Amino acid sequence: MELNNQAELSPYPVESSRQKENMSKKLLVLLKKLLTSKTGVVGLLIVLTVCLMALLAPIIAPYDPNKIDTANMLKPPFWLINGDLSHILGTDNLGRDILSRLIYGSRISIIVGILSVVVGGLIGVIFGLIAGYYGGIVDSLIMRLVDSFLAIPTTLFCIVFLTVLNPGLFTLIFVIGVTNWVMYASLVRSETLSIKEREYVKAAKTIGVSNFNIIFRHILPNVFSSIIVISTLSIAGTIITESSLSFLGLGIQPPAISWGIMLSEGREHLATSWWLSTFPGVAISITVLGIIFLGEWLRDVLDPRSRGTKS
Amino acid sequence: MTKMLEVVNLKTHFYTDKEIIPSVDGVSFTIDKGQTTAIVGESGCGKSVTSYSIMRLVDSPGKIVDGEVIFEGKDLTKISEKEMRSIRGNDISMIFQEPLSSLNPVVKIGKQLNETLILHQKLTKKMAKQRSIEMLNKVGLPRADKIYESYPHELSGGMRQRVMIAMALACSPKLLIADEPTTALDVTIQAQILKLMKGLRDDFDTSILLITHDLGVVAEIADKVIVMYSGQVVEEADVFSLFANPRHPYTKGLLNSTPHLDDEKDDLEPIKGNVPSPANRPTGCSFHPRCPYVKAICRQESPNLTSLGDSNKVRCWLYEENQEELFYAENIGR
Amino acid sequence: MRGKFSTLSIYALVSILLLAGCTTTSKGATTEVTKEEDKTLIISLGPDLMTWDIHNHTTTTTEAIHVNVFDYLLMRDKVGEIQPHLAKEWNKIDDTTVEFKLNEGIKFHNGEDLTAEDVKFTLERVAKDDTLRSHGDYDTIKEVKVLDDLKFQIITTEPDPMLLSRISRQASGILPKDYIEENGWDHFENSPVGSGPLKFVEWKRDNQVVLEANPDYFGKKVTNVDQVIFRAIPEDSTRVAELLSGNIDIVANVPPSDWERVKSSDNSQIVNGPSNRNYMIFLRTQEGWPTSDVKVREAMDYAIDDQAIVDSLLNGGGTPSLSRVNPGDIGAQEELYGKYNYDVTKAKQLLAEAGYEDGLTIELSGPTGRYIQDREVMQLIAGMLEEAGIKTEMNLMKWEPFVELREQQKFKDGYLIALGSSFFDAGQSLNYYGTDRASSINGYSNPEVDQLLSDAETLMDESARIEMYQRVQDIANDEKPILPLFQIDQYFGVSKSIEYETRMDELIYIPDIINK
């Protein structure tokens, strides 16, 4: 069974005519595989729930998340003394409903998580493809740039960047993305290096297919599964980074809501009103958990190398 | 002849989430001292699992559920793990199919060889080194002292298998289990290795249990042949009668699908169909879907392993009813 | 195969033991430390000391340490009154000259006498070197004329009614001329010498400053402790945790959420008192902004419930005021103190009068992490404005980008800030209403205010000057180019074994602290 899958999913070129048919078949196989992996199902469920929460926030949130209510400040969750069902998870230091904020907060956390990975991925993939495909001076230049980025700790880099650009949603996405691109670049580069030596690429070259077409039609599709795996896993890291930057006061600013902001705003109240930062903390942990489960499962399914093929 | 090892009704099952897979399903045979016994069969027939069961190296979720493995009066399936360890590598040792992956890539050859010696023969490091180099010489490796200091990836496939053999024979075991020892090697190297094994068998007076799917290898080295199909022994015979007069339809099929140099026929006849998955065996005789002589009873009931007078045995309805039919069937088959 | 991992389990056990070992040694270590430092007072103000160069920093927390090592010529007491200190008396010679006489026998920590030469050296340095960060506060000083060892005159470029305020605040400690000239500034910054109640022992950067009592101090000596340690602990919750676990005696800036916790603990208390810092909103008055209409500004004033902010976010730790000049400062208009406007209906009505019946949208900027509850204050204000029909977009940012935004005038309708006044003089705090200053901020301009301010700046008749400043405040209260919100209190967490009172200038003067 393993062998079968490996053959089906192995990154060998597929002619475009067969591609569609293959894609649906692949998807089916993937889904089937998913259902056999318990953690994969759990991961998918968590991620879907969070995404739904983000999408349907205005419908499911009981309150306006930014509605300040000085009469109801620091109300505990309903199961504690003084808590009641009007605010299931209690309220924060400005009397805002924590459940509603959690629901709305998922939006930015998810957007930042996904978009910054997309930004980093795009930059990284393009540079990686160019470096790997053209080699030579271009390659060494890009690789030195990669080394330079690697030599600066991510947090430090983000802080420097964010003091240059005023913090905001898109700045944040851009900055986290930019600090991540090296990971994709080096991955894609090394894969490109090996793929460009394969017969079908050489064949394409000899019949005069343009470099652009070779890169995007022949090489890119074959590095895609690795990119998917890495990016899924790094969404988790991104959500954590976002909250760390909020802790430093460099993240997204109110009235925008993210779990990171809630977590870091609530830290002042950790000793007295633990629910302020515990619930967003739990939300982050569960989401990250789900993403990691999904990512690891994707890796098992998509990346044959991780299954310990014998050398 | 004295019995070296006796396997009685061995059952090894694999427990997955959904089902129980009887990989080895009541296998019995004996290995005589100084002899080479071969277990033959297609992949998935349970021959390797049988050998691991003897060594008690079946990994979870596999488990020996029934049967005995009698070695020097002891039932290996019942003794303590500690006792078993003192037998492994010492009295019974094993070589494997993939000579590269079977050697630890990050440990030097010498160290891997010494390990057994230091463990079982309580040699000092120095003595172990001497003995190891001696063994490397014995398996025909040139510049043994250099190989001693090498890492596995620095050697060729044939050399690695020689190292494996040296390792297995280091403690002069009474029984050597060779699991497809030549499958991964080039044909020329195969011959060398077989020759080496034959020579060493005689030198060390070691019995060999050879696991293979290659009848050519069997013909080359074995004294006795056990044919396995779908977790069961379907035929047991000495090597001459097996090749001259295969009884079981499966054995016949195997022989027909193997090329012979002296054969005049041009085309080989592969056995139709596939090996059934162990989890999903057909009722009755598990070979019946592929058997050219299939009868009604084959679909319903499983035949027994029947002795045919001599030491040879076969598991087939064709032989349980009467001899006449047997001859009849045989004539058609040929 | 199971249960055969003795080696592994031993390894695991060892690591657990190692960890446990660390824990046990820690107990030993901490108790040892507390015993040994019985007569040590440990204080954490939050950030580390910036530098020992008193003229080249602008932070109150650094000055709070400096004030214990270097002496001012004059010093304010707890309530902000100027008292003699190094200088025992002073006379105004003319409008630009004041003559001082130093106390006799004052010595620096290295044993040298503190003389008029040292005063000249110190004040002229900061008055003349324009690369120093405190230069701007001293540039009215033209010369320090030494008459003899103890007598000197400070001559200003023009009449300066704020001179005494200038030399009794941040950066006005007197430095040892000879010591610095002999050893150089680098040496001085590594082992500073002053004349104050405490002597420098060591400074481990971002860790702690250790000072010891100066037994030869000319003034009120520090007697009940031998050593004072200022620890750098930037994170609020960590500082409070240190206080609660009894490792630190005084911590500054306890966040309001922890006040109850500190109060209810066995070993610590909250000590609070007013500071000279007020929250305020600057609003643009230039053409093109809705806030250029005084009615809109007034509406905002009526929309914001200052007392509610103080009560809900600061646990009552502040006083609403319609002026940013607090009682105790020269020129305060006390009638405006303690008052605030709040009437949502009126706010809506004013908006309607201004032509914004359907509401309007403005953007306010504000810093985060700089002042007490700054982020929350801003959010609450936005919420209140919204009630009155002013949709408020917030632009919150860290202090540093905020400062830049202010400087480059990139903010939109206005911004929230909490300014202090270290001069304790309306001359400093009302400067913002002058056309000159305001042109780079909110563009407010009122000829009458300008006249009053420029007259008062050089007027040496104090009561006339006070009247002028009060008039400015009244005009400002009518026109509201700045909405003063409330004066904020400072909050210290203090061990119960210590008696401590806050100072208006937010400094910590160790000789005033009593160890029970």
Place this chain on the structure above:
Amino acid sequence: MWKYLFMRLLQIPPVLFIVTIMIFVLVYIAGDPVATMLPADASPEEIAQFRHALGFDQPFYVQFGNYILDLIRGDFGESYQYGTSALGLVLERLPATLELATASMVIAILIAIPLGIISAVKPNTVIDFFATSFSVLGKAIPNFWLGIMLILVFSVTLKVLPVSGTGSYAHIVLPAITLGTAMSAEITRLVRSSMLEILHQDYIRTARSKGLKYSAVVIKHAFKNSLVPVITITFLQAAALVGGSLITEMIFAWPGLGQLIIQAVYAKDLPIIQAAVFVTASMIIFINILTDIMYRVLDPRIKFI
């Protein structure tokens, strides 16, 4: 090997050069530090005059040129905030950061390796469940949250460990756990997965067929193989530690580079940022080279090219 090392060392200067330029340009774009250096009530004239006095009104190429010239002479300049040598300030803080990083690494490894091995050897047991949860949760908890919680539990409530600062071995325990948890989680996961993979390798069966104890097989044969990826990740994580230490140091008032850097970035104190980045970058590059060499030493199949 020496040739390889030489080639690697040759790559350092351009990398450091690019890093330097990147930081300079970024900080230049961020604007000068003048406004933040003066009091909040400083007037525009005061600011402009101070800017001129410090030379921040000169054109970009002049500032950059001067900067590079100084740098070539090994002079990182003086901190704008503290007025003393930036490199001196950085080097002064470096030992504390290294101490913290080392301690967290030790704790991380001490927890991760046994946990990873045991969970791989006994899959689907309680300990395996624990290890897997740890390896996921450890990465899913932001470390500032963990740090504050640890202080609340161990220092304020249980009073067994000091809250913050330095002075004894006990002081390092909480910050090291805070900083090391994420790393430990990563290593646990890695040890577990690589051990799981390795335990199914043929040479493990070979080793067992020799009659070796299972524990000996695990440690001598399996673990040595899993070391290759583990060491690689551990060292790469070491680089991340320097970044992660920024926040941990702030929470625990640990007098390391972190606080200095954060403060410097806010204050646009270019000399300190530059010196700090230069020093950490050099360290990271050094660690990377070391990792590469270790990698090759541990896995004889990889050759020095």
